[in-house]
Amino acid sequence: MTPTLFADIPRNLLEHFAHPAAEAITFTPSANAGRLPSAEYASALTALAGRPDEAVAVYVHLPFCPVRCLYCACHTTVTHEAERIDRYLDTLEQEMDLVTERLGTGRVLSQLHLGGGTPNYLSDSQLIRLMEMVTRRFRFGANTTAAIECNPRRASAGQLELLKGLGFTGVSFGIQDLDARVQHAIGRINSLGLVRDVCAIARETGFENVSLDLIYGLPNQTEQSFESTLERVIEINPDRVRCFSYSHLPTARPHQYAIEAGCLPGTGEKLGLLQSAVRGFTDAGYHWIGVDWFARDGDELADAQLAGTLRHTCLGYTSSPTRHLIALGSSSLGEVDRVLIQNQPGIDAWRSEIEAGRFPLHWGHTMTDADLRRRQAVARLMCNLDVPAGLATDFDRDYERLTQWVDHGLVEFSGDTMRVTQRGRYFLRSLCAPHEISISWSNGQSNVARVC
Template sequence: MDNQKELVFDPNLIRKFDVNGPRYTSYPTADRFVEAFNADALTDWLGQRAGGGLSRPLSLYFHIPFCNTICYYCACNKIITKDHSRSAKYLKYLAKEVAMQAAALNGSREVIQLHLGGGTPTFLSHDEMRELMTIVRQHFTLLPDGEYSIEVDPRKVDYATVAMLAEAGFNRMSIGVQDFNIDVQRAVNRVQSFDETKLVLDAARETGFQSISMDLIYGLPKQNVISFNRTLQQVLELSPDRISLYSYAHLPGLFKPQRRIDAADMPSADTKLQILQLAIRRLTEAGYVYIGMDHFAKPDDELAIAQRQGRLHRNFQGYSTHAECDLLAFGVSAIGKMGPTYSQNVKTLDEYYDALDQDRLPVLRGIEATQDDLLRRSIIQALMCHFELSIPALEQAHMIDFKSYFAAELEDLRAMAKSGLVTVGDEWLTVEPAGRLLVRGIAMVFDKYLRADRERARYSKVI
């Protein structure tokens, strides 16, 4: 399918169907996890993983929570500190958690995907980063064709650091930008020059990084269409392989740093839509393919190729080319996926250290998906990744009659179908070009938990 040509931006439809909803990096979503799923449950599932050649390849996620300074828009679990000795202690406990999970793990230790998120992963010193990758290699085998990625803050990284990351085995990089306009940067406490950003991107290319992604946010204070157009021009000059264009969700009741943002400085809902429309037009005209949600990629990038070939997947790191991985997660608040289960670690350093001191995995909560959950997850994945669903294939895989099983959901889709967002046929459920920007809202129709809980205030807007 040619996503690039087909994407349709209709402000009236967006206003009509723009609701609060999850981002579906998992299903059931993390807010549905329960504390009854604990460290013992995760240990059991690690042990149940199939042995020999039957087990899935692994994906590893490490959460590095430390940041030198605070960005006011940030909703991540992070610790603001200038004390670099704190990361040395954290690394020791990470090593213990890795050893404990690996000891409990049955089956293959081959890793096809690794990601360091934060916080700011490059808060770690060069020696600490090397030590972390040594720990990984002690317990796992990193496959030569794997994707090994890291999130980078260009304000704290020089050429030598990028070269060290390449040497340590990283081959993908995500660079935080958000906006190049100095007024916007000051309003969110993240002043970062174009030259700083270019240095990191050039260094990554020179040292062999295969895919470089850049993060932008629309809806930030002081933003307007003209200023964001300049930012887009600068981003296109840098020509990253992928671009993530996130909508800023202003939830100061949930995220304390956002209380430092003056709501009066934020763009209106109409201006925010105009910024999004501009960004989509400029990126697609420059040759980027709209992957879905907030992601764009060059046509020759692995994400675009995976989507064309029907191999695209969605997980806690966003879109991915590796579908059936078991995900082991390490560090505070990190979320893993093992078989039909999800588990999330405790959220504070004290709880994390305390659990590991007691030789217990630091699991806070999790869930074991039911057959119904797995069915709905496959539908949401198909819609989010491919904008279409083969009804006969789904019926065969899950032994159901689609129209009777989802009678209530299909009734709810009628209004969307009438507005041209979706088409429901005998064999295919298709998200039409006008519905692609609203695919989260379409996926929500199949979320059983939301159907029972119409209170969605805790979620951000779809757009």
């Protein structure tokens, strides 16, 4: 059933919302698309070396898990061989050297993020080694935030203490849903007691930011079951919650065939689940950030949203003013000056490029002036929910296209500024998606650079 709030939204937009893969709409094939910008990336790093006051963010991808969750959409590998992870760390160190040969060492980190995979699947000695590798090349400053994604089942008091001692300030636990039927259907079991305990221990250990990740649109989820999960999550009182949309694409991710499509909520129900999250968290005092992030008062994202300084990067929403994101590890996304890159998603392809002394690029794009202006407009939409007419240069056709949603109450005008309405926020990614830069390759593959 389509919830009342969305009753007059055209079916095709609802369907578009329900299938995020459809967001990959070609907008502006850029003149330099189709060629890997390795030389430009190297030059951007070298140029940045001459501006030592500019901090960088670093993302490290750790693509290893002990088992595969059925809903998984990440670049990861199931392994039980510690040597495989050791070997990955060997190559990661070589990749760091490729970067610091151009950038130099000692650059201040604004943000460090370990994602995966399951970063806390690494042993204590592997985590210590990884952080030694990072801190030999980059410098923690007074305002550095360092966060790690964790599976609560693999976390322990000892591990959290180690992570805190290694400099991590934030930890996020992927719990997805607390309902037993949903957990069974997705192959990921985390009891409420376990989630409560790891969050309490993380707080006692001194983490400044304890976040939880939820997913809506999972099999067997109903508004009632999800509301019960939301109530229990709110009782745990995380600083931040990211509530992701499940995307069911079994042809691309065959393990998802194990999820019965008949148990998935329909388009309207899925919107209803997001609506429940928005209502539940905002009633509990959380700030609604973007489409599906929620943050407590005092959380840096909430403060940045209030101050109008919120930004959106490949790592999601951030309060960090740093533009440069160094990508490390297979499949990582990065950006230095005008150059956007993604590393090879497969570990073997990633390794063989690095061993040959090359950046392990899978795709890349050097942004033109027009791309940068368009990005600024999309960033305004994603973070401030508006686009002043003055920012609409290079955005005209799309600015006009967005106006079609005025009649449906998704956008509205105030003077010469277009604003996304509260209802339109549920469709924010779909509204922004056609403005991304599409890159087509000669081999027929295409990728979308999320430039906001």
